[in-house]
Amino acid sequence: xxxxxxxxxxxxxxxxxxxxxxxxxxxxxxxxxxxxxxxxxxxxxxxxxxxxxxxxxxxxxxxxxxxxxxxxxxxxxxxxxxxxxxxxxxxxxxxxxxxxxxxxxxxxxxxxxxxxxxxxxxxxxxxxxxxxxxxxxxxxxxxxxxxxxxxxxxxxxxxxxxxxxxxxxxxxxxxxxxxxxxxxxxxxxxxxxxxxxxxxxxxxxxxxxxxxxxxxxxxxxxxxxxxxxxxxxxxxxxxxxxxxxxxxxxxxxxxxxxxxxxx
Amino acid sequence: xxxxxxxxxxxxxxxxxxxxxxxxxxxxxxxxxxxxxxxxxxxxxxxxxxxxxxxxxxxxxxxxxxxxxxxxxxxxxxxxxxxxxxxxxxxxxxxxxxxxxxxxxxxxxxxxxxxxxxxxxxxxxxxxxxxxxxxxxxxxxxxxxxxxxxxxxxxxxxxxxxxxxxxxxxxxxxxxxxxxxxxxxxxxxxxxxxxxxxxxxxxxxxxxxxxxxxxxxxxxxxxxxxxxxxxxxxxxxxxxxxxxxxxxxxxxxxxxxxxxxxxxxxxxxxxxxxxxxxxxxxxxxxxxxxxxxxxxxxxxxxxxxxxxxxxxxxxxxxxxxxxxxxxxxxxxxxxxxxxxxxxxxxxxxxxxxxxxxxxxxxxxxxxxxxxxxxxxxxxxxxxxxxxxxxxxxxxxxxxxxxxxxxxxxxxxxxxxxxxxxxxxxxxxxxxxxxxx
Numbered sequence: 049x050x051x052x053x054x055x056x057x058x059x060x061x062x063x064x065x066x067x068x069x070x071x072x073x074x075x076x077x078x079x080x081x082x083x084x085x086x087x088x089x090x091x092x093x094x095x096x097x098x099x100x101x102x103x104x105x106x107x108x109x110x111x112x113x114x115x116x117x118x119x120x121x122x123x124x125x126x127x128x129x130x131x132x133x134x135x136x137x138x139x140x141x142x143x144x145x146x147x148x149x150x151x152x153x154x155x156x157x158x159x160x161x162x163x164x165x166x167x168x169x170x171x172x173x174x175x176x177x178x179x180x181x182x183x184x185x186x187x188x189x190x191x192x193x194x195x196x197x198x199x200x201x202x203x204x205x206x207x208x209x210x211x212x213x214x215x216x217x218x219x220x221x222x223x224x225x226x227x228x229x230x231x232x233x234x235x236x237x238x239x240x241x242x243x244x245x246x247x248x249x250x251x252x253x254x255x256x257x258x259x260x261x262x263x264x265x266x267x268x269x270x271x272x273x274x275x276x277x278x279x280x281x282x283x284x285x286x287x288x289x290x291x292x293x294x295x296x297x298x299x300x301x302x303x304x305x306x307x308x309x310x311x
Numbered sequence: 312x313x314x315x316x317x318x319x320x321x322x323x324x325x326x327x328x329x330x331x332x333x334x335x336x337x338x339x340x341x342x343x344x345x346x347x348x349x350x351x352x353x354x355x356x357x358x359x360x361x362x363x364x365x366x367x368x369x370x371x372x373x374x375x376x377x378x379x380x381x382x383x384x385x386x387x388x389x390x391x392x393x394x395x396x397x398x399x400x401x402x403x404x405x406x407x408x409x410x411x412x413x414x415x416x417x418x419x420x421x422x423x424x425x426x427x428x429x430x431x432x433x434x435x436x437x438x439x440x441x442x443x444x445x446x447x448x449x450x451x452x453x454x455x456x457x458x459x460x461x462x463x464x465x466x467x468x469x470x471x472x473x474x475x476x477x478x479x480x481x482x483x484x485x486x487x488x489x490x491x492x493x494x495x496x497x498x499x500x501x502x503x504x505x506x507x508x509x510x511x512x513x514x515x516x517x518x519x520x521x522x523x524x525x526x527x528x529x530x531x532x533x534x535x536x537x538x539x540x541x542x543x544x545x546x547x548x549x550x551x552x553x554x555x556x557x558x559x560x561x562x563x564x565x566x567x568x569x570x571x572x573x574x575x576x577x578x579x580x581x582x583x584x585x586x587x588x589x590x591x592x593x594x595x596x597x598x599x600x601x602x603x604x605x606x607x608x609x610x611x612x613x614x615x616x617x618x619x620x621x622x623x624x625x626x627x628x629x630x631x632x633x634x635x636x637x638x639x640x641x642x643x644x645x646x647x648x649x650x651x652x653x654x655x656x657x658x659x660x661x662x663x664x665x666x667x668x669x670x671x672x673x674x675x676x677x678x679x680x681x682x683x684x685x686x687x688x689x690x691x692x693x694x695x696x697x698x699x700x701x702x703x704x705x706x707x708x709x710x711x712x713x714x715x716x717x718x719x720x721x722x723x724x725x726x727x728x729x730x731x732x733x734x735x736x737x738x739x740x741x742x743x744x745x746x747x
Binding site for chain 1: 547550551554555556557608609610613616617619620621623624625627628629630687688689
């Protein structure tokens with residue numbers, strides 16, 4: 049049920065962000081539709097994390113407009129982003145090692161019955177959620193500490209799904225994972241898309257990007273450096289956009305027209 | 312850049328990943344097939360034995376070392392002196408331990424955060440002095456004095472929590488200052504005389520001297536405890552079955568209930584051999600059950616465990632870190648005050664030595680000996696009971712042997728060190744077994 053709607057779920061129009069003397073983002077444009085995975089790539093310091101943090105409400109933007117479902121919104125606090133339906137899974141996992149999977153999934157929004165934890169219902173819903181997302185873990189009642197890195201990452205992503213978000217931001221979800229674990233996480237990203245969520249995927253790994261993303265947005269030195277359709281673009285083209293190896297008047301023009309085509 | 316995948320797998324277990332690299336089909340099959348690492352418990356007694364062995368190997372020792380230690384202590388002292396396991400001696404041990412045990416319950420809360428409260432000894436002394444001065448010197452009704460002492464304990468704890476949680480001072484330093492300040496406060500409140508004799512028949516006096524002498528009381532309580540335990544387990548399992556989530560087999564519930572029944576009725580029989588069921592024990596049990604319920608069954612308890620696991624994760628999950636921290640220190644102060652009243656009751660007076668000496672160390676040691684981790688996030692309030700039983704048993708055993716105070720200190724120190732070493736080694740084992 050892949051369907052790409054006309055109005056993007058999230059659109060950034062000319063977003064800029066400064067930290068003191070540093071211009072972190074300049075006139076950045078980005079569009080994400082429902083049921084679409086947009087990979088955000090760029091070298092270290094290109095502004096990926098800053099961009100994600102502006103969307104997540106950690107750093108409010110200085111200039112530009114953020115549109116949500118076509119309407120301009122202001123996101124100044126993480127709470128604003130959550131209220132809109134934006135879930136962010138950060139690189140350093142926000143899980144408690146000593147608490148079991150069920151407890152972590154519902155951390156901060158525990159189900160209650162007469163003021164007491166409703167463990168049975170939480171466990172039932174956890175199993176349901178993990179089954180829907182085809183996540184396999186040894187038991188929902190073992191502490192997070194006993195899970196592998198990939199399993200933890202899938203739990204962290206599953207946790208973000210509990211609030212039924214429209215947009216899920218994944219910050220380098222496969223950075224520290226092995227082959228099989230990476231495959232599990234990528235499967236999960238595809239399932240998010242099938243369920244009609246919009247996904248922003250930050251990654252350094254071109255293989256991952258080629259595997260799951262629909263579009264690749266390249267950032268370079270805080271500016272857009274092209275938006276590519278994954279199917280029609282070679283890995284080399286994306287890499288040269290990231291590194292700026294082709295950063296001259298000719299390629300800039302090519303990248304620009306390419307970007308316009310994909311829009 | 313495309314080499315990331317293969318290089319990242321180097322750190323993973325080769326047995327899991329090596330076939331997947333060679334054969335992508337096998338990897339796909341492994342994803343869909345039932346995970347071979349799935350934890351399935353076998354049925355019946357053999358299943359328990361295998362589960363037990365697995366836990367021991369993985370370093371999930373829980374309360375096993377302390378229960379074993381307690382058994383060894385009992386055997387050694389019983390061999391040395393046949394009075395050790397007499398009804399009167401056990402009765403004395405279980406009443407004496409309540410004061411330190413209550414303080415230790417508060418320490419368990421603080422340790423769950425991964426913090427420490429060094430002020431509990433002084434706070435317990437200050438609370439007993441306050442209650443004594445108000446009730447005896449000022450002539451207030453004793454229950455008012457007790458309530459004010461408890462409120463003072465909670466407020467003092469909250470104040471420590473404020474300095475720690477809001478101003479960000481290390482809990483160690485804040486409560487060390489508290490240790491000194493409240494010791495001074497107690498001495499000032501007690502004044503020149505230094506000792507206030509409490510009414511032995513008053514509210515505080517009765518705390519450790521009142522017995523439900525009716526034989527039915529002890530047995531009745533045992534019946535109620537066992538019945539409630541069985542019913543909650545049974546009904547809980549019925550609900551789990553109805554919801555389609557894994558539940559314990561009935562044999563499991565029956566076995567656990569039977570074990571509890573043996574302990575409960577043995578204790579009831581023992582108490583009835585002497586003066587009956589002590590009030591102090593009933594109150595201690597009530598607090599243990601209550602705090603265990605709060606920690607493991609309520610959202611508030613879940614928050615405490617979450618903070619002990621990862622402060623950052625808790626903050627991101629929307630937990631009010633500051634409020635939970637302050638409340639935990641308030642709980643610690645409150646239990647210190649309760650413990651102080653029990654200790655004052657035992658000697659029927661509030662005096663200048665209250666809350667000093669080895670009280671603080673014993674309260675912390677009890678929590679740790681019982682199995683509460685010093686590193687935060689793991690422990691139960693029942694640990695306080697087991698730990699304080701060990702410490703007070705050693706004290707009484709050595710007293711029966713007329714062994715002097717210096718040796719007592721050294722032996723308690725050795726027990727504490729052993730426990731901490733076990734805790735540290737356990738964590739290492741758990742790390743290698745992937746469970747820390």
